Amino acid sequence: MKIAVIGGTGLIGSQVVKNLNAAGHEAVPHSKSTGIDVISGQGLDEAVVGADVVVNLTNSPTFDEASPAFFQTSMDNLLAAARKAGAGHFVILSIVGTDQVPELDYYRAKALQENILAAGPIPYSIVRATQFMEFMDAVLSWTADSDTVRLPATPIQPIAAKDVADAVAEVAAGAPLNGVRNIAGPEIFSLDELGRITLSRKGDNRTVVTDPTAGMFAVVKGDVLTDKDARLAPTRYADWLSA
Template structure:
């Protein structure tokens, strides 16, 4: 199957490698390869002949500008896909994206989903929980030399490699015309994740529960945990930490 992967970051690079190893004809597209989603430059060439397009791009900002980023880029990608006869558009989104309207980036990702649903091509939306790889950067936003401050937000984080497995299965299957979710095997509160991470790093700073701290302070209840029927990935956070 000929598949175009849009985006070559943490997920896109792994996905392209996995699909290639499975024997698929994979094209990767990003600014570095001359493809500009905002202007549409290079898009027609990138999706030419593709059966499936997988969009794993991120907005360069997480503020209100991300809304216009996704409005423009999804429109350009859907139009290019329609011209090329693409039969399946796949997008990577976020579990709970429709439950946190306080966050600009989540509203932007929800718009991305809505545009895909209203587009001309059969689609699949894969919503993932927060990646293991982002836990330490998340902690750094509200850390200093004396303590780490985190809200007690429930999360079910997942390894990026497990998200790639889910995306590869969806991309090579029939369009879902629906949302599917993927999450890690365990639920933690964010402050628990902080303590587990610091212990693994032999960092003796305390974790202070602060429900006003950081990005996830805006999240209420268990909005970021998956619903029934989610694909639960096998990799556990503690095991992943010991290998990284």
């Protein structure tokens, strides 16, 4: 199959392209660096011409109130191009629990993206993943100073980017789900515990203070960042840190 991977040069996209090509498909990466613009629509018709599948891994440049507009415009443009090209399957990557945290602008934006796809004209698949292990350093930086890192005890089930890419490639090469596949890492931590583990393994002597009001995930309640029914990926957090 010919598969157009929009956002195909990023953390997930580059690995998706590699996996699909290794499996014998013709996966072509597209991004701003290759001359496309999902907001203006520049280059999209050319990027998806002849594609059996379109995988959209582009992301909003911000996590704030501007993010819904990004997903609205980019999805409208990409779905129009994919429909014109006759693509029979459209895949996006989303977040476990994205429809359960309307307080977060970015989660609300991802829920909008899912709804646009589900209401669109093309058979589709949504892969929802838990939080990437690769994002832990950024999470720590949001509420850190020279001595402490403040984190809530929100449950989290981190997944390695490699495992996410494997799942996206598998779904892209298969029949449309016309629904959602949830994927997650094999272990559940509280976010403050995960912070302590991460700092310890990095030799960072800062203290993690449990603070239920700290950071973006403070508004997330219960088990929104975990999924007991998800397909579990193989990579454990300690093994990822060691690698």
